Amino acid sequence: MRIARFAHGGDVGYGIVEEVQPDGAAGAAAGAEAEGLVVAELIGHPFGIGDESVRLTGARYPLADVRLLAPVLPSKVVAVGKNYADHAREMGGEPPEDPVIFLKPSTAVVGPREPIIYPAHLSERVDFEGELAVVIGRLCRQVPPERVPEVVFGYTCANDVTARDLQAKDGQWARAKGFDTFCPLGPWIETDADPSDLELTTIVNGEIRQNSRTSLLLHDVTALIAYVSAVMTLLPGDVLLTGTPAGVGPLKDGDEVSVTIEGIGTLTNGVATGD
Numbered sequence: 001m002r003i004a005r006f007a008h009g010g011d012v013g014y015g016i017v018e019e020v021q022p023d024g025a026a027g028a029a030a031g032a033e034a035e036g037l038v039v040a041e042l043i044g045h046p047f048g049i050g051d052e053s054v055r056l057t058g059a060r061y062p063l064a065d066v067r068l069l070a071p072v073l074p075s076k077v078v079a080v081g082k083n084y085a086d087h088a089r090e091m092g093g094e095p096p097e098d099p100v101i102f103l104k105p106s107t108a109v110v111g112p113r114e115p116i117i118y119p120a121h122l123s124e125r126v127d128f129e130g131e132l133a134v135v136i137g138r139l140c141r142q143v144p145p146e147r148v149p150e151v152v153f154g155y156t157c158a159n160d161v162t163a164r165d166l167q168a169k170d171g172q173w174a175r176a177k178g179f180d181t182f183c184p185l186g187p188w189i190e191t192d193a194d195p196s197d198l199e200l201t202t203i204v205n206g207e208i209r210q211n212s213r214t215s216l217l218l219h220d221v222t223a224l225i226a227y228v229s230a231v232m233t234l235l236p237g238d239v240l241l242t243g244t245p246a247g248v249g250p251l252k253d254g255d256e257v258s259v260t261i262e263g264i265g266t267l268t269n270g271v272a273t274g275d
């Protein structure tokens with residue numbers, strides 16, 4: 001099931017993204033294109049409830065007629081550094097034995113098609129990092145690996161936008177990772193994905209820049225949630241970024257960057273200079 005948060009007219013809500021069948025009936029979504037997709041509006045929000053209790057308002061909108069928003073408003077975004085060996089090496093080192101985690105502020109989150117604002121007053125090097133994001137569905141702490149599936153709501157695409165010069169300069173990464181708009185998420189949450197071996201592709205201005213598979217994660221989703229939840233309570237809607245593969249590189253004003261994950265969808269954002 002694909003769960004989107006969207007705006008239609010003046011209203012904001014959650015909905016299930018479905019494919020319109022040739023006979024006009026809606027079914028499970030299969031394609032990633034806006035054509036032929038509709039959003040069936042949900043009553044309330046989808047977190048903390050089972051599939052049986054998903055209730056629809058009855059309203060359906062063509063996907064092309066709504067604006068997709070970031071699919072969650074997390075209390076925090078927990079991210080993992082150097083979780084693909086080839087990326088750790090391109091950053092000039094070997095991957096650490098244990099996951100290195102950091103936080104991105106909730107205010108960094110933006111949705112599909114919202115611009116990444118380049119903070120030209122403070123940085124001269126802003127990079128894209130395409131990543132698989134995990135959305136937490138239940139309040140949890142100290143989750144043992146065998147119970148991780150119970151706390152995962154679903155998966156979406158993320159761009160862990162990074163001011164690379166500030167990351168090197170500061171040591172601590174709060175500035176480099178924390179600018180407003182530095183955490184695009186979307187286009188929706190896929191609740192049925194198996195994250196063990198999905199292709200991940202990042203494209204900038206039509207050119208493939210990153211292409212890898214989640215089977216190459218050094219610490220997989222199960223290990224990461226157990227590791228992070230041993231430290232901090234995770235709340236419904238919290239997001240875990242699982243790390244980026246090799247191929248990271250700079251963005252500039254006017255660029256368009258897309259992160260596509262097999263079975264989930266494509267997250268696209270432009271880049272605009274801010275002040």
Ligand code: MN
Pocket residue numbers: 079080081129131160241243244
């Ligand atoms: Mn990252």
